[in-house]
Amino acid sequence: MNKTELKEFLDEKVIQYNNQDFIESDPVQIPHLFSLKEDIEIAGFLSATIAWGNRKMIIKNSHQMMELMGNTPYDFVMSHTEDDLARLETFVHRTFNGKDLGGFIKGLQHIYKNHNGLENVFAKNQEADSLQKSIHEFKKLFFEIDHLPRTPKHISDPLNNSAAKRINMYLRWMVRQDAKGVDLGIWKTISPASLSCPLDVHSGNVARKLGLLSRKQNDGKALAELDLKLREMDKQDPVKYDFALFGLGVFESF
Template sequence: MKEIQAYLDAAAEARDHRDELSSERPDPLMIARDYMDEHHALTCALFAYGSAKSIVAFLSSLNLGSGAADESSLRHRLAGKYYRFQNTEDIVQWFLTLEGLKACGGAEKLFKEGYVSDGITGGISSLISQLYELNPYRSQGYEFLIGKPIVSIAKSSAMKRWMMYLRWMVRKSELDMGLWSGVSTSDLIMPLDTHTFNISRRLGLLNRKQCDMRAAIELTETLKKFDPKDPLKYDFALYRIGQEKLLPF
């Protein structure tokens, strides 16, 4: 395990630079970093499913820096937009929800209402619940985008997009934005997707065979043995190693 730790420490350091985010190496974080805003970043994170190239192309087309807008202006700006499971109406409704989120104090405030008593999963559940309260609109695509509050760790998905958003907001590095305060990096849970799941099992960092919340927590606990204060510093490196099919051992 010492050999794996040394490899990951070196990989994490080598990957922690802006050149990892480019048109040749696309990642939704490159769009989020253009704005350095918690709400634009939330949009980038929640739409971060599918191929990285497609995600970045879609996010770039949204013109996130256009500022606040009423419903009429949003509908004009977003006319004809769609992304995989989200049609134009789903996207319009998401931006209306986001305006409501800003008006009631913002993502950080609502996350912390759950975090202070129930940790990371409580914070995510608090924020998701508030998003649904802000807008009565429902559809399959809209609900897929936001996800569901975490009722049971044992029955929850890995919540990869939400965990990635928290990494962006809490950690401060050459990649992550560190826009929030008062949330400990040691509390964060690994954003577990297929690439990270497969490479983690290959490296012996993860035993669980199902890519779910329990697996994300198991991997986080393993990485805390390498760095108890900041286990997610390995996330981007593990993701790239899996994505690029680099198998060191």
């Protein structure tokens, strides 16, 4: 395929997968349960944090996290007691356990109480074509309070050459505004043009087969290479192609 044919092919795949049918098999369904802005962004953040492994298990455990917080995540974050945090200790998703979840609740409270919320923190450090510095600065603020030494590994740092797939996916959920019903688009102070593709095994393999990515590892350098190619196809909304790459990899075994 030449560049024009490739763009047309991927545009068709975006239309095929970027619709409400996508939600029922994806953890993006969790923030869709809520209407309050803060509930949406906290539910999305916690669900994206555990978004690795089996997708059905990710969704099941994300629902469990919401239930442990009484399905009022913002109220829980802001007004929890030590007894409330103790009840979280039964939770486990792979290497993310109840102690980590408790640490995340404290980190979120710190962000809302002292840094004017999640959107403000990410918006403050955005660059014209990247949110990778924003992710780095967010992680520093999130863990500037006391925390277990084991917990910071659950937020990737792109400035350490991580592709930061889960947090880039979360930012896609919060920022993209295309009225298709999948991404929530509740953050208005960040441009979709700054988003990066949530690069994982599926999207990486498809990108290589299509000639969009030459680097073999799914790391920060690979993400920069892929982002550049996707911006050539749509500078204003490059990560819409995540739907095409992910859909081709997961649903079509491309």
